[in-house]
Amino acid sequence: MRIQGHWSRLMGPGHWTCVVILTAQLAFAQPDGMGETTRGATDDASRATQQARALVSEAIGLGVPLYNDGQAAACAAVYSVTLRSLQLLGPPGVDLQSIERALRTAAEQRPERSAWTLRYALDAAFLSTEEVALMDEPRFRLDFSDRSTAWYTVNDNVMGGVSRGGFSRNEEGEGRFSGQLSMRNNGGFSSIRTRIANTSLAGYDGVEMRIRGDGRLYTLLAAPEGSRGSWQANFRASETWQTIRVRFEKMELSVRGWRPSSFPILSGRDIGMLGLLVADKQTRPFRLEIDWIQGFVDEVSAN
CATH class of the missing domain: 2.60.120.430 (Galactose-binding lectin)
Incomplete structure (x- = not known):
């Protein structure tokens, strides 16, 4: 997974660790049973929603301290990896085109602005999965x-x-x-x-x-x-x-x-x-x- 050049120049080993953690989480988050029946597909969609929400929560938990510590580029890189992860997971309810637009916009911005652009995209993705997650609960x-x-x-x-x-x-x-x-x-x-x-x-x-x-x-x-x-x-x-x-x-x-x-x-x-x-x-x-x-x-x- 490629990180924009100006981010990679500013990130130290500790910050790359955050990105590696998220990338590893993505590997484990890939839905299983690609060729299963309709019931399996439904289970995969529910799993993808839960994984997406967990990834976004984890990314924000890693990114906020980095940004507050003056490492806006590292924060933006964490958010970027997470949004790319969401594109691969494809959880129900998430607007993947909006994510792509946010990633393209952020790539042209300075790190401080880029981090906020990507954070807004993460927030929107998390909110869009909220109703889907609620519907995964037992029907009232x-x-x-x-x-x-x-x-x-x-x-x-x-x-x-x-x-x-x-x-x-x-x-x-x-x-x-x-x-x-x-x-x-x-x-x-x-x-x-x-x-x-x-x-x-x-x-x-x-x-x-x-x-x-x-x-x-x-x-x-x-x-x-x-x-x-x-x-x-x-x-x-x-x-x-x-x-x-x-x-x-x-x-x-x-x-x-x-x-x-x-x-x-x-x-x-x-x-x-x-x-x-x-x-x-x-x-x-x-x-x-x-x-x-x-x-x-x-x-x-x-x-």
């Missing part, structure tokens, strides 16, 4: 046949109302949210909720649900853990099974019935609670069946 899914997920009820009795509602499972392993609203004592809502681990929905654009109901209007709830309000989105539950998608950016904040005119967009990374609510002022019994709830990534933003 609430399967209602799994009885380990606990759901709790929040009805209008917290405000003096007398509506009834709650959660149960049927023999097919589907969840059921059912009950009856009452408008007495200024009541009129029922909800079920469950806590999820923070960051479980990180990297997702929203959630989708397979549901069947009674034609009434229901509301999906989502909120950070400990939040006074919740972000909400309405949907109508038809009497046949359907899949409903709700994007986080479309959800609106509600704080005990008050809807502020401006509010931050909800991020999947912050969600610690999911729930379902009915508050349509109809007093006949309600019923909503839920097969599953899972995260999704929008096709447009995933490209």
Whole structure:
């Protein structure tokens, strides 16, 4: 691997050691099983993403002390080797053309400027692999046949109302949210909720649900853990099974019935609670069946 001439003239033996370390890491990082099946290719892509993130972290850990010690050329050389390594690894999500442009630009710059150009390229590559790495984690899914997920009820009795509602499972392993609203004592809502681990929905654009109901209007709830309000989105539950998608950016904040005119967009990374609510002022019994709830990534933003 060739290093630009003005860098090689300024680097001492200790600095070349950093480059040798990264080059050796690259050799060990090459994906295995080039001729394997599709499953092997998927494993290679996941491995390449993990290796790319580790290489970038290592490069920055080596390069920053060099730059701060006045060795900008050595720092730039470390970053250059790493970016060349990323080109060979080809991890999903990384823009290889942007890396090549950064390398060409840096080759014409003085060491101090070159180091920063390459560092920006490393930062961009690392961020571009973040969502891919998150998607390599187990997919977020609430399967209602799994009885380990606990759901709790929040009805209008917290405000003096007398509506009834709650959660149960049927023999097919589907969840059921059912009950009856009452408008007495200024009541009129029922909800079920469950806590999820923070960051479980990180990297997702929203959630989708397979549901069947009674034609009434229901509301999906989502909120950070400990939040006074919740972000909400309405949907109508038809009497046949359907899949409903709700994007986080479309959800609106509600704080005990008050809807502020401006509010931050909800991020999947912050969600610690999911729930379902009915508050349509109809007093006949309600019923909503839920097969599953899972995260999704929008096709447009995933490209």
